[in-house]
Amino acid sequence: MRRRSLALLPLLLPALAVVEIAVFIAVVHAIGGLWAILLGVAASLTGLALLRREGMKGWRRFQAAAVEGRPPGREVSHSLVGLSGSLLLAIPGFVSSVAGLLLLLPPGRQLARHQMERYAERRVGGAAASDLFGARHVRVHPGDPIVVIDEEPASSSPRPRTPAAAIEGEVIEGEVMR
Structure with missing residues (x-):
């Protein structure tokens, strides 16, 4: 799939340019040429500052996560999304600016x-993802299947068993290892 998306890139970039031009023309007709240009410049300058x-x-x-000994993945992913949104806002064009704003607002x-x-x-x-992002918290509710796999030598296959700690109404939190 990765190669397919890279193969489509030469087609998508000109299509995006055509869409940006069409949207710019529509905005010019709606609010005027000078205002459209000022709005585009303001969005780009805001994107550069952000x-x-x-x-x-x-x-x-x-750095704070590294000093505290926490996995830095959440901070890195949060920052990458913010940087991507800021970069899209800095690129001239209304479509890319709207996409950048969506990435900068909390829900997006x-x-x-x-x-x-x-x-x-x-x-x-x-396992590597838990090193990057920290342990995943899982809530197990009554009636959900619980499987614990004992680690045994490679000669025998792991056997699932139900733990005795799963009592009605109790919530078990733990780390998911894949």
Whole structure:
């Protein structure tokens, strides 16, 4: 899939340019040429200012996580989404500016951060993802199947068993290892 998306890139960039031009013309007709240009310049300057701020804030969060001994993945993913939103806002064009604003506002930022973390988990695996993002908290409710796999030598296969600690109404929190 990765190669397909890279193969489509030469087609998507000119299409994005055509869409940006069409939207710019529509905005010019709606609010006037001078206002459209001023709005585009203001969005780009705001994006450049935010790009610097998001970069510095992300670097400080990364350093604080490293000093405290916490996994830095959440800070890094939060900063990458902010940097991406700022970069899209800095690029001239109304479509890219709207996409950048969506990434900078809290609901869009959280959604993009969660998607980025899921993507990283799929790419690097559960154990490495827990090193990056910290332990995953899992809530097990009564009636949910609980499987504990004992680690045994490679000659025998792991056997699932139900733990005795799963009592009606109790919530068990733990780390998910894949």
